Amino acid sequence: MTSDPTVPRSVSVTVVVPTFRRERDAADQAERFAGMTMVARVLVVDQGSTLATYEPFIELRRREAKIELIDQPNLGGSGGYARGMLESLTSPEHAVYLSDDDAQISEESLALMLAHQGQADRPTIVGTAMYAADDPELQISGPEAVRGADFMWGPAGDASPNYTGWWGTLLPPGTVAELGLPAPYFLKWDDAEYGLRATRAGYDTVVPPGANVWHPTWNAFATQMSWTARILHRNRLATAAACGAGRGVIRSSLLHQGKHILAGHHLTATLWAAGIDQFLAGPGTWLGRDLTHARADGQRVVEGWNEDHLEVATDLAVTHAGPLPAARAAVRALANLVGPARPPRIVCELPADEVTWRTTLGADAVIVTGPDGSRAGTLIADGPTARRLLATTLRQHWALARRWRQLCRSYHRALPKVTTRAAWERMIAAAEEAERPAKDD
Known part of the structure; x- marks a missing residue:
């Protein structure tokens, strides 16, 4: 299968960008996406309540009708993506692109991802490689997979990717309605869990050459x-x-x-x-x-x-x-x-x-x-x-070993119940209600 970014595409994209008190990054990211021809909506989920009064963003929204601001309490990365994915359901015909507020992607890369997705024989989630923003030739991450033996993520190598990082992931139309929303983890592992869920549901996952983002580096x-x-x-x-x-x-x-x-x-x-x-x-x-x-x-x-x-x-x-x-x-x-x-x-x-x-x-x-x-x-x-720490960890891991099968059953039953649209609507509403008295004061 080839991926030609010049192939005409009828599918538009809804972009989801969560942010927390990074006004300049969020405004710059929204402006970049609003300028892309295939992007129909840019949903900026502000969990720090700062963008509504940030003058450059106010001016940007006056110029760009594509940009929508969603304000909610800080529910972490999973809460930000969940809210954007919820809002994307009003445009079910759109592909959904999940992005960090500081991960830059070119319009050409996004077009390539759309083309690759459109030519696939099965529902396909398309991810991106990550390069260092301060050293553009340095690749930080490529196709990745969660290893079944020890449940650590790492380079996919000869294996197929079974998830993509949400610094840059394109979901095909209908994915959110079919698979649901992220696990309410606050941050970390929500993207991997969603990818594993998609794999079990019959989705393919690919990171095609040329699909790249540039992201600030971090250290372990x-x-x-x-x-x-x-x-x-x-x-x-x-x-x-x-x-x-x-x-x-x-x-x-x-x-x-x-x-x-x-x-x-x-x-x-x-x-x-x-x-x-x-x-x-x-x-x-x-x-x-x-x-x-x-x-x-x-x-x-x-x-x-x-x-x-x-x-x-x-x-x-x-x-x-x-x-x-x-x-x-x-x-x-x-x-x-x-x-x-x-x-x-x-x-x-x-x-x-x-x-x-x-x-x-x-x-x-x-x-x-x-x-x-x-x-x-x-x-x-x-x-x-x-x-003291060694004694604690031996005790804990003995408990893990003894109770593992029971814990597997508990988490296997619980996770689907908290990834539905109704569950996330309740979680968001409860967080907003809890925050309201502080705002009223």
Whole structure:
């Protein structure tokens, strides 16, 4: 099958762009899409309540009738996309393009995606590769797949993609009506779960050459050491359980937690532990219930950790400008695990984009620097904290192993109930009602 962007297309596109307090990015993105001939509607879902009074956006809407502003409480990425997908149902003949507010795509790429979709023999979701905005030749992500063995995402390789990132995804007309709306995860794994759902329903997923977006880069350190880590791991487990995954996901989780603990990524391990506890509590305790406070819940974990540990991280002197040799790192990591608390003696310094469990293993502390050389964070490895976290993770993963089949049944039953149009309308209405008294004051 060939994809020729010059093939005439009768299908128009509704674009969905969630945003949260990024007025300039949102306005620029809306203007770019409004200028594309195949785009009929640009639905900007503002979850920060700032665009309605942002003068450049006000002026843009005066000029561009295609742009529609939707204001709602912050329900995360899944809530923003869900609201846009709900609104798209009033134009069922349109394809639906899901986009970040800072992921730039050319009109040619979008035309190519439409052509590829139109020539497919089966319903086909078309995704995009991602390139770095500050280094346009650097590819960050290509075709991806969720591996069934351990439920981790990664390059598809020789396998077929089974999801596409919602930094740039084109759904064929009728998809939202047939498949429903995203899982109410707040953020992370909503796009992967939707892709897996589509695959089970008989949809194909492709990322054709030439379908690209350019996106600002990020580093794993910022994700794993912030409130998002709790949600990321919880949602991975929930998706795996709903899809009936085997216990390989439990082994993978335990292995990665062990790496976090040994390598001094103790805040990450704490956030993961909080996510596992919430997953173990069952879908009825959080799924579709915590969208308005999911971010605050995770932030409280981070703040509690910082209150207990930031004092130790002050006035550290760097002793090693880089990671320890592997053999020495392994020996020192084990010594730290069984030893008493003591002031850091080996202090490494690493750029944030070089922080992995391998590069921090064995250090008593790691000073993490940002692109400008300023301190972006500090990792502290101390024996008592590591032993406490290890005991917690062994207990949690034993519970996961014992209860896995029951948890799979619970999440498999629960997920379809919270991805319907009616369920999302209730969640959005409840969030708006809860926010109304504050607005009235």
